[in-house]
Amino acid sequence: xxxxxxxxxxxxxxxxxxxxxxxxxxxxxxxxxxxxxxxxxxxxxxxxxxxxxxxxxxxxxxxxxxxxxxxxxxxxxxxxxxxxxxxxxxxxxxxxxxxxxxxxxxxxxxxxxx
Amino acid sequence: xxxxxxxxxxxxxxxxxxxxxxxxxxxxxxxxxxxxxxxxxxxxxxxxxxxxxxxxxxxxxxxxxxxxxxxxxxxxxxxxxxxxxxxxxxxxxxxxxxxxxxxxxxxxxxx
Numbered sequence: 001x002x003x004x005x006x007x008x009x010x011x012x013x014x015x016x017x018x019x020x021x022x023x024x025x026x027x028x029x030x031x032x033x034x035x036x037x038x039x040x041x042x043x044x045x046x047x048x049x050x051x052x053x054x055x056x057x058x059x060x061x062x063x064x065x066x067x068x069x070x071x072x073x074x075x076x077x078x079x080x081x082x083x084x085x086x087x088x089x090x091x092x093x094x095x096x097x098x099x100x101x102x103x104x105x106x107x108x109x110x111x112x113x114x
Numbered sequence: 115x116x117x118x119x120x121x122x123x124x125x126x127x128x129x130x131x132x133x134x135x136x137x138x139x140x141x142x143x144x145x146x147x148x149x150x151x152x153x154x155x156x157x158x159x160x161x162x163x164x165x166x167x168x169x170x171x172x173x174x175x176x177x178x179x180x181x182x183x184x185x186x187x188x189x190x191x192x193x194x195x196x197x198x199x200x201x202x203x204x205x206x207x208x209x210x211x212x213x214x215x216x217x218x219x220x221x222x223x224x225x
Contacts, residue, residue, distance in 0.1 A: 033212065043157070043202065043215035056211040091157060102147065103204075103213060107156035 002026045004106035006092050012112045013082055021077045021109045023092030032075045033093040033103060034067065036060070043091065049075065082113045119216045120203055126222040133190040135219040137203030138183075144206050146179060147213070148188050150199045157202070160188075195225040 005024045013019050025032050034046040048055040049067055066078045075094075079086055089110050093103040120137050127133055137146070145164045149157040163170045163179045163186065170177045176189040190197055200220045204213040 031211075035215075042217050043204075045212040045214070048211040050211075058212075089154075093157075101145075102159055102162050104159060105149070105157040110154075 004092055004094055004104050006090075006106035006109050008109060009107065010110045010112075012114065015084055015113055016081050019079050019082055019111065021079075021090050021092075021111070023075045023077070023106055024073050025075055025092065025094030026096075026104055027073070029094035029096050029104075031055075031095045031103075032067075032069070033095075034077045035091045035093065035105075036088040037091065037108075038085075038088045046077070079111075082111075084113050087111055087113045120201070120219045122219055123217065124220045124222070126224065127193055129193060129195055129223055129225050131193055131223075133193050133197070133221055133223070135188045135201050135221070137186045137188070137216060139186075139203075139205045139214075140184065143181075146177075146186050146206075147204045148175075148177060148186075149202045149204060149215075151202065151218070152199045160201075190221075193221075193223045195223050197221060198223045 004026055007022045032049040035043050036046055037043045045058050047057040047061045047067055064080045068076050089108045091108045092106040095101050095103045120135055125133055143165055145162055147162045148160040150160055151157050161172050161175055161177050163177050165181055174191045179186045200218040202215050202218045204215045206213055
């Protein structure tokens, strides 16, 4: 069964460093998302992406964040200058061309900012 | 506004018993979904129920939706130790671009 994959599974970085989190969505899906979950808290929406542009973003998704679909398979989240409070599990999700149908989530990348 | 608040926050049952978790939300939705998350792991999609549906089954799972009360319930029948996980409901708030998640119900099934 197709699944969303994410790399790396864990990343440790120093405050102020740039990180790029990578995701490979399910191949026939057209809608892509990033969510994050700070330890012990809710899963929070960050951004949605369709047709090579951001569809919607939350207030969390400030100028330090960017997303890109550099080729036909990868979907990346870049944090330009990480802060301690960016430490969280980051989930990528994708859904098919029906947009608001089921979002399938990847296993997540656990980011720790020191 | 917040969507998808689950209760109880934690539930501990014996293997073989049924587990019922509830979710309440505040605004109109297109659909509501339930996900499971094992500790520190990813979110696994369990079931989607549309706003025009009242009940849906999938294996040992039964989901109900009452749009008049803005609430949903997830019933897991004949629970197993492997069902131990956190369960989240997620609503779209009639916005297809994102889901709102609740805080989850932490289910512990004792063998």
